[in-house]
Amino acid sequence: MKIAIASDHAAIDLKSALRDWLIEQGHEVADLGPDSADSVDYPDFGYKLAGVVADGTAERGVALCGSGIGISMSVNRNPAVRCALVSEPLSAALAREHNDANCIAMGARLTGVDMAKACLTAFLDTEFAGGRHQRRVDKLSNPNLAGTA
Numbered sequence: 001m002k003i004a005i006a007s008d009h010a011a012i013d014l015k016s017a018l019r020d021w022l023i024e025q026g027h028e029v030a031d032l033g034p035d036s037a038d039s040v041d042y043p044d045f046g047y048k049l050a051g052v053v054a055d056g057t058a059e060r061g062v063a064l065c066g067s068g069i070g071i072s073m074s075v076n077r078n079p080a081v082r083c084a085l086v087s088e089p090l091s092a093a094l095a096r097e098h099n100d101a102n103c104i105a106m107g108a109r110l111t112g113v114d115m116a117k118a119c120l121t122a123f124l125d126t127e128f129a130g131g132r133h134q135r136r137v138d139k140l141s142n143p144n145l146a147g148t149a
Helices: 009-024 042-054 069-075 089-099 113-125 132-141
Strands: 002-007 028-031 060-065 083-085 103-107
Touching: 002 009, 002 042, 009 028, 009 060, 009 113, 042 060, 042 069, 042 103, 060 069, 060 113, 069 083, 069 103, 083 089, 089 113, 089 132, 103 113
Parallel strands: 002 028, 002 060, 060 103, 083 103
Antiparallel strands: none
């Protein structure tokens, strides 16, 4: 699977560990930066990640910052992307199964490497259930559908 990964300076170590692990798992990984621990603004990297997922360059995205909150907000500004902030595998699986999430976000200051790997495994191994969930997912990308059945 083609996976893009991006972070801010607070999550550079987790990003490197997850990038290497994903490659070991056989995935094609695009590391969108940053390349050092120098201070950066998470929205810049969240927008970059959202762009490559939205245009199909990557099938899935992994967004990381200190808490995961800020970068998930920036990724979700793109209407073609559904990024779920997760901290354990069940949420990661449900984000895929019910919400067709194409990105996940995690906080490097809150989630250790082993838990992050478990979340990624659940996220990547779970398929979207479709059915009744599709109508809801359609509304996430198109607010004009809100209130319709």
